[in-house]
Amino acid sequence: MSRSVRRGRLTPWRRRVLDAEFERLLDLDEAERAERLKFLAAQHPRLTRRLGPLLDALADKADHLEAMIREVADSAVAELDGGDTELPAGTRLGAWRLIESVGHGGMGRVYRAERADGAFEMTAAVKLIRVRRDRRLRMRLLMERQLLARLDHPNIARILDGGSTEDDQAWLAMEWVDGQDLGQCREREARDHRHCLGRFLRLVEAVHHAHQRQIVHGDIKPANVRIGEDGRVRLLDFGVARLLADESSSGEPSVRALTPAWSAPELRRGEPVSTQSDIWALGALLHWMLTGATLDPEEAVDIEALSRNLGKSCPQPRDLAAVIAVASAHRPDDRYPSAAGLMRDIERYLTRQPVLARSQTRRYVLTRFIQRNPMSVGASALAAVLLVLGLAGTAWQARQAALERDRTQLEANKTEKVSEFLVGLFEQADPWMAREQELTARDLVARGAEQIRVLRETPLVQAEMYGVLARVHRGLADYERAGRLAAEAVEVLAADPEIPPEDLADAWSLRADTLGSQGRYQEAETAHRRALELVADSPLPVQARHMNGLGLTLYSLGRLEAAGELFETSLAIRAEHQPDSAELAEAYNNLALHRATIDRNREAREYYDRAIELRRKVLGEDHPTTSFSLTNLAVLLVQTGRAEEAIPAFREALAIRENAFGNRHPAVASVLYQLGWAHSHLEAYGLAREYYRRALEIRRTSLGEDHPSVAVVLNAMASVARAEGDHESALDHLERALAIYRDRLGESHHDIALVLTNLGATHLQRGEFEKARDFLERALAMNRNELGENHHHVADNLQALARLHEARQQTELAADYARRALVTYSSLRDESSPAVAESRALLERIQGGH
Known part of the structure; x- marks a missing residue:
């Protein structure tokens, strides 16, 4: 046998x-x-x-x-003794009669049972636990059952009874929950993320209740969560729970049944269950509830990947990604210390407060404050602060680099002080603290400037506060006041010989930025050069950052050769010292901008592609900075006559920004404006006009009627109206744009010169030659004064005047202007560029007498 x-x-x-x-x-x-x-x-x-x-x-x-x-x-x-023989219906276990087997759970089989002693009617879930016939283990289970019976929480299925079978197998009788498991519920309600989070919060509360009593669950998964017919969520099956004290003191080897997808890494290695393994499972459960996918332990640390997956169904996905990453960290010590920490972060997310799983940067803290108080802060303040926080353009990139610097404890103290100052400043917008009136952003920053002067803080703290308010005023297009505040920051730091040179350089750089916003590029150049001198002995990446600022100013001045050299040097430094970084992507982006301006379009395309690829890799597909490279590339496509190819890139950028900021943010309006511009190049004027209208509405609502960004859209709308022959509308748009610019920028600025150029072109179309000549000559003089002789805007004005005099049949004057335009274009761009070719064709036509 x-x-x-x-x-x-x-x-x-x-x-x-x-x-x-x-x-x-x-x-x-x-x-x-x-x-x-x-x-x-x-x-x-x-x-x-x-x-x-x-x-x-x-x-x-x-x-x-x-x-x-x-x-x-x-x-x-x-290999545990006892097997898994199914007990027949009618079997009595204590006061309970088994009705039917309903499945396996944890370490045993689960039955639906009814009360059989006649004391009262009740249905229960009876779990027969397969264990070794060991007296010590039976005693532990008896103690555990007694403690489990003390779990009294509305979201935990109660332990009703327990005992042993005739052959010494332990059993537990638990509350029977009619309804459906979490998997069935998720299929119906997955789109309502707040509802899912509310239910998840109840589960975390239940687990925290058990942990406080030194009881772990050990098998948290969707199948162990039931939604009752009353809508209440209940956590089932504490049948594999272990007393932490007994686990730590017992020398007995423990064997558990694991559900791999819901088991923490240490459980997969054979270590005992703990409160930390429960927290890992809660993080995995949260990921599944929001995405429908199980969590790979190796991917739990990838915030960008988590954020992309969560962004399909949740706003502020980076907050939830950070929460999941901390809860399900690979090392138990890196997780939330208790379920209470996870619970608090979910509550903070639901109330739009900063979650503690993320770094508490000033930008992040203030953004969440404004989202909680949109009405009290006001729309214009919201837009301004978001701009200050760097969420709309290259300023963001610069701040990112600054935030990544290795700060000393002094820097940490400075950041804390400034954060307290800013939060206190914006709390003044609370309706309970400002009942007399709704405070605007300008009210707040004006009060802030007053506070700084009476604060007895270190120069570094005062300078940082001045810098913050300077950036706020830049966002409000109050460039003059922004400049004064930036100058105060420089003055405060320059007066203290102990100030680190890099901090003083940052202040000079901000001063340069505010001067550039006022169109005072020569002074901005001086300030940037001072900043660069201060960091001459600093690490090369720090120097590269200031080279970038100077390069952008020289680019605005039309000194393209010098700007290109700085961009190239910055790129070389960052490629060597900051590979695969956001800073390197910025360097590619800026050099691409330069190459596109001088019509080296193939190089520009290559650099833009590298910038996009790197930003997608480092920052993520849906990061707003990535969208800026997309729009830059799309602009290049439009400029090279490929507007149809540009439109998908603009639309992708639009989707990214709407997801990040909502559909009423100025950064969204910028893409709508660019879409209008692209369609105007395709002569789809109806679509162009609609995109411009939407951009105008957002900018007026968020930035105010008199913001320079509103004037930009009005100027573009005038070009569409002129193309359609609607000269009256064109002139109306231009007069309003001119009024805004003069109010905000003074009488001389290169943006004003653009409007004057557009006015000249409109009057030229109407045959009003004297008015056209007046506007075009004023634009030329203004651009020469603001930008210098060798700038493409100056060449544009010269060419427009050539066309004017050609229309008046003043051939000698026309030829003279056309010749000077050609010389300027040729000094800036390749001979094969469209601008040079068009200028040469105009000159030849004039000289030919046509």
Whole structure:
């Protein structure tokens, strides 16, 4: 008679050996693996028999890890005494009569049962737990049952009773919950993320309640969560819970049934359950509730990937991604210390407060404050602060670099002081603290400037506060006051000889930016050069940052050769010292801008592509900075006559910004404006006009009627009206744009010169030659004064005057202007560029007498 051979018991030590050998086999190629298996079969036949099924699971590579762990767990459970014989209906366990088996759970089989002693009517879930017939273990389970019965929480299925069968198997009777499991509920309600988070919060509260009583769950997963018919969520099956005190003191090896997709990394390694493994499972459960996908432990640390997945269904996905990343960190010590920490962060997210899982930067804290108080802060303040925080353009890139610097404790103290100052400043917008009137952004920053002067803070703190308010005023287009505040920051720091040169350089750089906003480019150049001198002995990446600022100013002055050299040097430094960084992407972007201006379009396209690729890699597909490179590339496509190809890129950028900021943000209006511009090049004037209208509405609402950004759109709308022959509308738009610019920028600015050029072109079309000549000559003089002689705007004005005099049949004057335009274009761009070719054709036509 043959006798079956019983496999050796899989102890935790044997499991670790099995796991280690399996991982070693995974790293071998097929030939090496076969050789290793041959050796193991001769030396360790039992181990080889266990490895076989695990290696077979590799046929489905996506599931091999889960198959491995399930095999190990099932083997462990199968070797417990007692088997898994299903008890027949009608079996009595204490006061309960079994009705039917309803499935497996944790370490045993679950039955629906009814009260059979006649005391009262009640349905329960009875779980028969398969354990070794061991007196000490029975005693532990008895103690555990008594403690479980003390769990009194509305979101935990209550323990009603317990005992042992005739053959000493333990059982627990738990509250029966009619309804559906979490998986069924998620299929219907996945789109309502706040509803999902509300239910998740109740589950975390339940787990925290148990942890406070030194009880862990050990098997948190969707199948152990039920939604009752009353809508209440309940956590089921504390049947695999362990007393932490007993786990730490007992020398007995413990064997658990694991659900791999919901098991923390340490559980997969064979370590005991803990409060930290429960927190990991809660993070995985949150990910599943919001995305429908199980969480890969290796991907839990990838904030960008998590954010992209969550962004499909949730606003502020980076907050939730950070929460999940902390809850499900690989190392238990890196997770929330308790379920209460996870609970607080979910509550903070739901109330639009900063979650503690994220770094508490000033930008982040203030953004969440404004989102909580949109009415009290006001629309214009919102737009201004978001601009200040760097959420709309190259200013953001610069601040990112600054934030990544390795600060000393002084810097940390400075940041804390400034954050307190700003939060206190914006709390003044609270309706309970300002009942007399609604405070605007200008009211707030004006009060802030007054406060700084009486604060007895260090120069670094005062200067940083001045800098913050300077950036606020720039966002409000109050460039003169922004300049004064930036100058105060420089003055405060320059008066203290102990100030680090890099901090003083940052102040000079901000001063230069405010001067540039006022169109005072020569003074801005001087300020940038002073900043660059201060960092002459600093690390090269710091110098590269200030080279970039100076390069942008020289670019605005039309000194393209010098600007290009700075951009190239900055790129070389960042490529060597900051590879795969946002700073390197910025360098590619700026050099592309330069190359596009001088009509080296193939190079420009290459650099823009690199910037986009790198920003997608470093910052993510849906990061707003990525969208700026997309729009720059699209602008290049329009300028090279490929407007149709540009439109998809503009639309992708629009989707990114709407997802990040909502559909009423100035950054969204910028893309709408660019879409209008692209359609105007395609002579789709109706679509262009609609995009401009939407951009205008957003800018007026968020920035105010008299913001220079409103004038930009009015100027563009005038060009469309002129193209359609509607000269009256064109002139009306231009007069309003001119009034805004003069009010904000004074009488001389290169943006004013653009409007004057457009006015001249409109009057030229109307045949009003004297008015056209007056506007065009004023534009030319203004551009020469603001930008210098060698600038493409000056060349544009010269060419417009050439056309005017050609129309008046003043051939000599026309030829003179056309010749000077050609010389200027040729000094700036390649001979093959469209601008040079068009200018040469105009001159030849004039000289030919046509």
